[in-house]
Amino acid sequence: MxxxxxxxxxxxxxxxxxxxxxxxxxxxSVTLLLGIERLRHDAHEGFAQSVSGTDLVVxxxxxxIQLLLYAVFxxxxxxxxxxxxxxxxxxxxxxxxxxIPLSLGDSHKGFPVLATNEDYFKYFHYGDHHPLEVAQGKxxxxxxxxxxxxxxxxRLHYKLGDTIVLSHGxxxxxxxxxxxxxxxxVGILARTGTPVDRTVHISLAAMExxxxxxxxxxxxxxxxIPPQLASKFDLTPKTVTxxxxxxxxxxxxxxxxxxxxxxxxxxxxxxxPGVALDQLWDLMGVAERVLLAVSGLVVAVxxxxxxxxxxxxxxxxxxxxxxxxxxxxxxxxxxxxxxxxGAAVTIAGVVVGTVLLTVLAAILxxxxxxxxxxxxxxxxxxxxxxxxxGLVVVVGTLASLLPGLRAYRMALADGLTPxx
Amino acid sequence: xxxxxxxIEGLDFRWPGAxxxxxxxxxxxxxxxxxxFLHGESGSGKTTLLNLLAGVLTPQSGQxxxxxxxxxxxxxxxxxxxxxxxxGFIFQQFNLIPYLSALDNVLLPCRxxxxxxLRAEEQAGSQRDAAQSLLSHLDLNEGLWSRSATQxxxxxxxxxxxxxxxxxxxxxxxxxxxxxxxxxERQTAFLDLLRRECAAANATLLFVSHDKxxxxxxxxxxxxxxxxxxxxxxxx
Ligand SMILES: Nc1ncnc2c1ncn2[C@@H]1O[C@H](COP(=O)(O)OP(=O)(O)O)[C@@H](O)[C@H]1O
Ligand SMILES: [Mg+2]
Numbered sequence: 001m002x003x004x005x006x007x008x009x010x011x012x013x014x015x016x017x018x019x020x021x022x023x024x025x026x027x028x029s030v031t032l033l034l035g036i037e038r039l040r041h042d043a044h045e046g047f048a049q050s051v052s053g054t055d056l057v058v059x060x061x062x063x064x065i066q067l068l069l070y071a072v073f074x075x076x077x078x079x080x081x082x083x084x085x086x087x088x089x090x091x092x093x094x095x096x097x098x099x100i101p102l103s104l105g106d107s108h109k110g111f112p113v114l115a116t117n118e119d120y121f122k123y124f125h126y127g128d129h130h131p132l133e134v135a136q137g138k139x140x141x142x143x144x145x146x147x148x149x150x151x152x153x154x155r156l157h158y159k160l161g162d163t164i165v166l167s168h169g170x171x172x173x174x175x176x177x178x179x180x181x182x183x184x185x186v187g188i189l190a191r192t193g194t195p196v197d198r199t200v201h202i203s204l205a206a207m208e209x210x211x212x213x214x215x216x217x218x219x220x221x222x223x224x225i226p227p228q229l230a231s232k233f234d235l236t237p238k239t240v241t242x243x244x245x246x247x248x249x250x251x252x253x254x255x256x257x258x259x260x261x262x263x264x265x266x267x268x269x270x271x272x273p274g275v276a277l278d279q280l281w282d283l284m285g286v287a288e289r290v291l292l293a294v295s296g297l298v299v300a301v302x303x304x305x306x307x308x309x310x311x312x313x314x315x316x317x318x319x320x321x322x323x324x325x326x327x328x329x330x331x332x333x334x335x336x337x338x339x340x341x342g343a344a345v346t347i348a349g350v351v352v353g354t355v356l357l358t359v360l361a362a363i364l365x366x367x368x369x370x371x372x373x374x375x376x377x378x379x380x381x382x383x384x385x386x387x388x389x390g391l392v393v394v395v396g397t398l399a400s401l402l403p404g405l406r407a408y409r410m411a412l413a414d415g416l417t418p419x420x
Numbered sequence: 421x422x423x424x425x426x427x428i429e430g431l432d433f434r435w436p437g438a439x440x441x442x443x444x445x446x447x448x449x450x451x452x453x454x455x456x457f458l459h460g461e462s463g464s465g466k467t468t469l470l471n472l473l474a475g476v477l478t479p480q481s482g483q484x485x486x487x488x489x490x491x492x493x494x495x496x497x498x499x500x501x502x503x504x505x506x507x508g509f510i511f512q513q514f515n516l517i518p519y520l521s522a523l524d525n526v527l528l529p530c531r532x533x534x535x536x537x538l539r540a541e542e543q544a545g546s547q548r549d550a551a552q553s554l555l556s557h558l559d560l561n562e563g564l565w566s567r568s569a570t571q572x573x574x575x576x577x578x579x580x581x582x583x584x585x586x587x588x589x590x591x592x593x594x595x596x597x598x599x600x601x602x603x604x605e606r607q608t609a610f611l612d613l614l615r616r617e618c619a620a621a622n623a624t625l626l627f628v629s630h631d632k633x634x635x636x637x638x639x640x641x642x643x644x645x646x647x648x649x650x651x652x653x654x655x656x
Contacts, residue, residue: 003531014519319514328504328532415471
């Protein structure tokens with residue numbers, strides 16, 4: 001086998017341009033496959049990190065996934081609100097340790113605005129039971145105070161003391177501004193890698209104040225209440241979008257869930273964030289599988305190209321193989337030689353593709369996080385990824401048996417004297 | 421040990437799918453040290469016979485002995501090894517592996533056969549020295565040794581092939597019309613060199629050709645028409 005290895009290397013070097021291009025095709029397809037797998041994995045990871053220590057998410061009755069999406073990820077819009085009195089009633093339940101009321105609906109330059117209270121800074125946890133950390137400044141205190149997520153601050157280059165104007169509505173191009181009641185940046189949160197980073201936080205009272213002279217989603221014409229005057233009104237919210245609930249003991253979670261489901265005053269729903277996340281995965285599973293299948297197909301195409309290149313070269317190498325036979329190589333040696341070539345190109349492609357992805361992730365990762373909020377890690381391949389890469393190598397090697405076996409057949413038919 | 425290096429008895433070979441046999445050789449021997457010129461028309465089965473002697477084809481029936489060893493009794497992997505240990509081949513054309521230098525081409529048998537390697541080292545001190553001395557003896561000067569096949573003339577390529585067949589002193593050299601791509605002048609020159617080196621290496625030479633004019637200088641002549649009972653293009 002040893003003489004064959006050096007020969008295989010020299011032979012491959014002799015055809016380095018063709019094989020090199022083929023290898024690059026394999027490498028690019030591996031980068032794509034691995035990139036999609038990593039994106040999928042990191043998205044799962046990131047999503048799962050978004051909320052921690054919250055036992056129930058409560059909101060008006062709708063679909064659990066929808067409730068999870070807007071309450072935790074601030075995506076989509078709530079169709080209904082829940083009464084403030086319901087929030088208070090649930091907070092009074094002896095099983096409940098804390099509640100965080102959430103009110104959504106406004107935005108700032110595409111970032112969602114979340115109205116909540118001081119308990120948010122006390123009880124909200126993410127990742128592995130991490131509390132929120134105020135990196136600069138302090139939580140909101142005055143009516144028109146805003147606390148920015150790390151992403152909002154860095155993307156829009158805000159610093160403490162800056163003035164910002166909120167817009168009515170979550171998305172769209174023609175949003176009406178709450179220009180008459182600007183906010184001051186009093187705090188910037190430390191980075192969490194969760195949707196918190198992309199959120200502008202204000203108090204529930206502030207949310208009331210900026211909508212006090214509004215009705216049906218638009219300012220009431222000829223009826224403007226200046227900011228200083230707004231604070232004279234009762235700014236207790238009438239409704240909120242949803243609430244997060246923490247319990248004294250997890251054992252009570254199902255009992256409370258049932259209790260909330262049969263709440264008298266209005267139709268409510270309580271979901272376990274973990275369960276809803278699983279449902280979300282199931283929903284996204286189809287799309288993920290399609291993406292993965294497409295990239296798998298790209299890999300298959302590149303491997304087919306590799307086999308085609310090795311096969312096409314085989315006819316020209318007929319003499320070469322016969323000479324090797326005359327100096328003692330058996331048909332199986334030729335199978336080994338040809339298969340080794342395909343396998344080596346595949347392995348080289350896998351290695352180069354992985355390196356390429358790591359480099360791309362290192363260069364583009366921060367940009368992708370900034371631009372799209374997706375965190376892609378420039379890490380060494382994990383177990384799942386290694387399995388995927390191993391699969392590519394196995395398939396590439398098996399596919400390369402094809403030219404190998406063809407060489408075998410040719411060797412038997414040609415003997416030492418191919419008729420070319 | 422017998423002095424018959426090639427012994428064929430009652431050999432019958434038919435190509436797969438062919439209507440009738442290609443070779444039917446009742447008896448044929450080559451003795452040690454002979455330089456045998458085997459003449460045969462094109463299509464008379466010369467190349468087929470050489471492939472049988474190389475052990476890459478197996479006869480349907482009959483005995484085929486190389487140096488007293490029955491090829492048919494060997495497993496195919498053993499035959500592959502036996503071939504490189506004891507036989508050097510020179511083909512009609514395209515003898516060289518294009519991505520190897522002339523010198524590396526000559527060294528090929530030593531890579532696959534430890535017997536040939538040891539004999540080369542024994543003879544010249546190292547396999548490289550053995551290869552270089554053979555190349556010089558075959559009138560290939562140092563400047564050509566590191567060239568690849570594509571940078572050599574056909575005549576030079578055939579001489580490199582001869583050096584490869586001879587390195588490590590295999591007992592048998594088999595040449596299949598190695599001069600057919602050369603012009604007349606170079607043919608004789610090549611044959612003289614080849615016979616001289618075979619004699620120097622004590623090798624038995626089996627040289628096949630359709631060209632009778634090349635026969636002078638060989639110690640014995642034979643014709644396919646005499647040894648093979650099948651005549652013509654496998655039909656007649
Ligand atoms: N690979 C092969 N498959 C089938 N028939 C073959 C093959 N090689 C040679 N033959 C047949 O065997 C006969 C002898 O051919 P060959 O040994 O090449 O003759 P020579 O070398 O004397 O010109 C021819 O009839 C040829 O058609
Ligand atoms: Mg022939």
